[in-house]
Amino acid sequence: KAEKPSHFIQNILRKDLDEGNVQGVVTRFPPEPNGYLHIGHAKSICLNFGVAKQFGGVCNLRFDDTNPEKESDEYVESIKRDVSWLGFEWDGDIRFTSDYFDQLHGWAVELIKAGKAYVCDLSPDQAREHRGTLTEPGKNSPYRDRSVEENLALFEQMRAGELEEGSCSLRAKIDMAAPNINLRDPVIYRIKKVRHHHTGDKWCIYPSYDFAHGQSDAIEGVTHSICTLEFEDHRPLYEWFIANLSVPAKPKQYEFARLNLNYTVTSKRKLRQLVDEHHVDGWDDPRMPTISGMRRRGYTAQSLRNFCERIGVTRSDSVVDVGMLEYCVRDDLDKRAPRAMCVLRPLKVTLTNYPDDKVERLIAPGHPNRDDLAERELPFAKTVFIDVEDFREEANKKYKRLVIGKRVRLRNAYVIEADEAVKNEAGEIVEVKARVIANTIGTDPEDGVKPKGVIHWVSAEEHIDCEVRLYDRLFNEESPGAGGTDFLAAINPESLQVLKGAKAEVSLRDAAPESAYQFEREGYFCLDAHYSKDGAVVFNRTISLRDSWAK
Ligand code: ATP
Ligand code: MG
Ligand code: MG
Secondary structure, eight states: OOOOOOOHHHHHHHHHHHTTSOSSOEEEEOOOSSSOOBHHHHHHHHHHHHHHHHTTOEEEEEEOOOOGGGOOHHHHHHHHHHHHHTTOOOSSSOEEGGGGHHHHHHHHHHHHHTTOEEEEOOOHHHHHHHHOOSSSOOOOOTTTTOOHHHHHHHHHHHHTTOSOTTSOEEEEOOOTTOSSGGGSSOEEEEEOOOOBTTTBTSOSEEEOHHHHHHHHHHHHTOSEEEEEGGGGGGHHHHHHHHHHSOOSOOOEEEEEOOOEETTOOOOHHHHHHHHHTTSSSSTTOTTSSBHHHHHHHTOOHHHHHHHHHHHOOOSSOOEEOHHHHHHHHHHHHHHHOOEEOEESSEEEEEETTSOTTOOEEEEEOSSTTOTTSOOEEEEEOSEEEEEGGGEESSOOTTOOSEEBTOEEEETTSOEEEEEEEEEOTTSOEEEEEEEEOTTOSSSOOTTSOOOSOEEOOEESSSOEEEEEEEEOOSBSSSSTTGGGOOGGGGBOTTSEEEEEEEEEOGGGGGOOBTOEEEETTTEEEEEOTTTOOTTOOEEEEEEOSSOTTOO
């Protein structure tokens, strides 16, 4: 198989190693613990951990926890679980930007002493007004020329909790006329009298993302700090801090295009809203594009890694078709998933010529082309269930299922022929009477009248009662919320269909949560990790066999 050409990040790393610009590769994945990871994060994880591994380096997992209001340990734990599940190992212990608060504070003091930072008392509104616009330079703050001593004293008062939230902030003294607005004296510390999930009440001032990120990279010896394109305009500031502080290393920032998927939202804020307003059943609802939701639904780590490999890494923004993700999931599950039968909407079939108390134990392969998966035993007796969709009293030639007077093969079992539909008072079909055609296991009927097709079935005596959940896309529109509309208006009201009373074959008794099966003719399924409890058995449809959305 031809090797995929390198992407630009791989080219940069190879060059830096070849030219001796770095001794080894150190990357990091820096999530903020303010939500669960989504498919977009998977791209960043595969990239950061993937290139580190490819070039013999390491990748750190660093929680970028500088906004205490929205962060929590629940998110930290979920992120660790998701990164491990995706198949990656971080170097050493997990890290927290908050571990570096002492050092970051020291660097802020260093900037003040060098006359490169000042405490500014402008209100947020006034600061905005002083900042200028893309076409107009900003104006200097009246507090810009405070003395080093005054700044040190005020910053110490900020730290000690003696000043009110919003009353002042520490700003880097760079250039209010810089064409890049990020360089117009950015705020580097603000007062927030908020308890932090990791440092408790130790701090009431917190560094800005820009002040924390590059310096944290430097502390960890990160060589290549890879982030998404919206940080491109922040790179000069990243470099300004690295150049103006006594940092132990000189990391460099590189940007790539974030993943956008159609029919999906990949913004933690919007995902949180779906959870908080109960449009879904939690962050790991199987319809969510979160890693935990996709895992619960039955997507495999391999399929997500294959997807991230396939979409590539570039610097141009684009929207990836969610069909590509679904293709990767199907492709992996087809190779991996043991086969089984489950009747989603059962209809009883009585085989009138089959002995009352006879049970045959038929054998079916675990997978059509894998010997390593165990064979299944299918108990076959006088009554079976087939799907209501697989029987009609009359039908045209295109209907290759069971019809009165016609034959069909029960998968891995006999050919049967239907004689009669039994109806209730309302005229609904409640049972089919049919006959087994003798000696048809593995061969066609001796009289030469072939079955029209093959349908799945389950023994009426021995089976597992279960609930099946069928999922559809969570959004009906390609770009939910496009053009300033409310993204919630694009929610697909039929994204979840719950079928109670399904009947699954007995081999599924040992099914483990999240482990994939192909229910023949129905799709790929897995046991739901949350709803399957207290004797309840609930299967999620991971994905249908074919793309039902194809035009
Ligand atoms: P969101 O916009 O969903 O809140 P974020 O960028 O604020 O995401 P972080 O927790 O800061 O979330 O992200 C951690 C890392 O994942 C960052 O380096 C970020 O660039 C990357 N990342 C986030 N979303 C995507 C995406 N859609 N595609 C690629 N990388 C992403
Ligand atoms: Mg972020
Ligand atoms: Mg964010």
